[in-house]
Amino acid sequence: MASVVGVLCIGMVAGGRSGVRAVRAGRWGRPGTWLSLGVACVSTGVVGFAVAYLIGIFSGGLDVQEACVHGHGVRYDDAFRKAHADESNRWFPLHSKCNEDFDLVPAWVNPAIVFFVLLAAIGVLCLAAAVVTALRTRRDR
Known part of the structure; x- marks a missing residue:
């Protein structure tokens, strides 16, 4: 478990750092840029x-x-x-209500879940863009 968390953290930092450097340098057409951004987004989204x-x-x-x-x-x-009872047992949105007015689940949790799922999906799209860019680069040679 600790090794998975370590790999994800390394992916967040290394992928984000190299992705930002590549974007600043204007290297959008290189597969490495998309790969770095994809790794950073997927890692951050999962964590x-x-x-x-x-x-x-x-x-x-x-x-x-x-x-x-x-x-x-x-x-x-x-x-x-x-x-x-069915409301407390759902996978999403998360609720654990004491009464009709108070929920133990913090208000930020459900929007954060949606945000991080979307971030991971964007990361998958970036990884797909890396594959497409690599194939185009190989084909053009």
Whole structure:
């Protein structure tokens, strides 16, 4: 697990650094530029998604009632939780509501998840652009 995180962090830093240098130098037509940008975007998207999703999933803790009452000082409504049980068990958007007015999942988590998924998708498009650019360069020789 630690090696995966290490590789992703290296991808974020090295890919971002070399990608920014290539863009500043105007080397858009080179496959390395797209590869660097793609690696940086995919790595950042995966790490950001994992962090945001884990924070959202574990925001209620092991005992939601205790987190509501003692952790945040809000009323826990068991009837509301039972009536909306499917809402707390969904993969997305994440919710862990104490009552109709208070959600334990921070408000920034769901938008962050969407942002990081889109960033990873942009990274995949950059990797595809790297392949296309490499094939065009090879064909033109």
